[in-house]
Amino acid sequence: MVEVTPPHSDRAPRRQTPVIIVGGGLAGLACAHRFAEAGVEFLLVEASDELGGRVRTDEQDGFLLDRGFQVFLSAYPEAGRRLDLEALDLRRFKPGALVFTKGRRHRLMDVFRAPRHALSTALQPIGSVRDKLRVGKLRWEMLRKPVEAIEAGEDLTTAEYLRKRGFSEAMIDRFFRPFYGGIFLERDLRTSSRMFEFTFKMFARGFASIPEKGMQEIPRQLAARLPAGSCRLNTPVRAVQQTGVTLADGERLAAESVVVATDAGAAGELLPGGPEEERAWRSVAGLYFSAPRSPLNEAIIALNGDDGGLVNNVCALSDVAPGYAPEGRALISVSVPGLPDFPDLAERVRAELRSWFGGEVDQWSHLRTDRIRRALPEQSPALSPAESAGYRVHDGVFVCGDHCTSASIEGALVSGRRAAEAVLETRKGNSSGRPA
Ligand SMILES: Cc1cc2nc3c(=O)[nH]c(=O)nc-3n(C[C@H](O)[C@H](O)[C@H](O)COP(=O)(O)OP(=O)(O)OC[C@H]3O[C@@H](n4cnc5c(N)ncnc54)[C@H](O)[C@@H]3O)c2cc1C
Structure with missing residues (x-):
């Protein structure tokens, strides 16, 4: 394995520390940030x-390839x-x-942000005028x-x-399924309505x-503010254990408190008897193509508004952030929910997108496919995280991660900060970090 040593890496063994955080995703970084x-x-x-x-970006031939299509909500x-x-x-x-149905494209805009599209949006055959008014009411309420x-509601x-x-079935099928399907990574809309709201x-x-420089800029920014030598x-x-952790190579690191900031699956393995059992995952395949020009020519998400097909959403990331592609090329991102097991997935996707964009898809070259099995923890109502469970698993051991709050960048950051605060609370007047 190639070892990358960032400014904060510390290879010198450390035997004693007040807190060990296991996992350097956004939750672990937010937790670390709060301790700092x-x-x-x-x-x-x-x-x-x-x-x-899960928020990583790779550079390949001048392209910035996030590991799976993700967006940050400002x-x-x-x-x-x-x-x-x-x-x-x-x-x-x-x-x-842009919603594609039966090979035709329909533009559905947020008319409060793009008022010049109000009339055309109202008249698009994606849901009725009443549906569009209901969207306006929902927006006003939210x-x-x-x-x-929302959290207590x-x-x-989401479908219920x-x-x-x-909302009419047509509006649900043609707009909400593909739009929120791209966010929840499932088109059944079985995700909790709290998450939807x-x-x-x-x-x-x-x-x-x-x-502009890729999604990994988010964790990089958090990491850059941590004390030197605080991450391995x-x-x-x-x-x-309650008194520290054992590394895979057998080394033991002692600590007063341990925060497990891994994904739900790893937390289930590290915390036997803890609240985080292995749970169902949402998966996605993210495909990247290099194209001589963008098929959209604007910073917009295109959706599959039809029932069938592999593709859920497409966008030209270089139309949004030019730094994602080298000069003279466009970077196309395509999301396929689930883990379709076709060896020729890229060719199937290209064939499907011919009905959206015509023959120009034949000029695209396939850059990479990321098959991400553990993309999002299942977040149906029955599996909604119980806030009341808190962040302390047992004495001296705490847990955080998107599985504790909501499966998102925001959820991970909130959970990391809350876990740190739970540790700080038990440390108050108790130097062991464990409740008196
Ligand atoms: C394809 C995809 C699309 C997404 N789209 C969006 C989106 O558009 N908007 C949005 O807000 N969110 C999105 N998300 C969700 C968001 O990225 C995650 O919710 C968030 O990054 C989770 O952060 P985390 O810190 O909880 O977990 P993780 O990022 O999984 O971090 C856990 C860390 O723990 C480490 N680890 C695991 N086991 C061990 C161990 N035994 N020892 C040490 N370290 C360990 C892992 O290597 C990892 O670095 C998406 C996620 C994916 C994958």
Whole structure:
């Protein structure tokens, strides 16, 4: 394995530290950030060769390839507090989508942001005029509904919720399924309506965006603010105890408190008897193509509004952030939900997109396919994380990650900060870090 040593890597063995954080995704980094702020010494140990967890970007032939299509919602409140958004140089998507049905494209815009599209959006054959008015009402309500009220609200599946609000099946099938299917990585809309309301609110308050230099700029920014020597890469943890951790190579690191900030699956293995059992995962295949020109020519997401097909959403990332592609090329991102097991997936996708964009897809060259099995933890109402479970698993051992809050960048950041605060709370007046 190639070992990458960032500025914060510390290869010298450390035997004693107040807190060990296991996992350097956004949750672990947010947790670390909070400890740094509180002046509490910590050591973050990360299994892989870089920090960022599921938010990673690779450079390939002048292209920036995020590991799976992801967007940052500029209105995420915790992210707004933790990150320097200006320094991320966020590039916005247009507020709306192009919906492809039966080979025809229809433009559906957020008319509050793009009022010149109000009439054409109302008349598009994607849902009725009533549906569009219902979207306006939902938007008005969500802008006023506090996040705490959303978190404590009724928990239905998103499909049940939309039907309850009176949306037509056509609107659900042609717009909500592909749009939120791309976010939830499932088109059944079985995801918790709390997650739907929160995401809808974020779209109403801000923009979907990507940093000009790739999604990994988000964890990089957090990592850059941590004390030198506080993170160790290529350091998988094999077991967690109340008094520290055992690394995969057998080394033992002692600590007063341990925060397990891994994904849900690894947490289930590291915390036997803890609340985080292995759970179902949403998977996705993300395909990248290099093209001589963009098939869209604008910073917008294109959706599959039909029932069948492999593809859910497409966009030209270089139309959004030019830095994603080298001069003279366009970078096309295609998301296929699930883990389709076709060896010729790229060719099948190209064939499907011929009905969207015509023969120009034959000039595209396939750059890479990321098959991401553990993309998002299942977030149906029955599996909604129980806030009441808290972040302490047992004495001295804490847990965080997107599986504790919501499967998103924001959820991971919130959970990391909350876990750190739970540790800080038990440390108050108790130097062992364990409850008295
Ligand atoms: C394809 C895809 C699309 C997404 N789209 C969006 C989107 O558009 N918007 C959005 O807000 N969110 C999106 N998300 C979700 C978001 O990226 C995640 O919710 C978030 O990054 C999870 O962060 P985390 O820190 O909880 O977990 P992770 O990122 O999984 O971090 C866990 C870390 O723990 C490490 N680890 C695991 N086991 C061990 C061990 N034994 N020892 C040491 N370290 C260990 C891992 O290597 C990893 O670095 C998407 C995710 C994917 C994959």
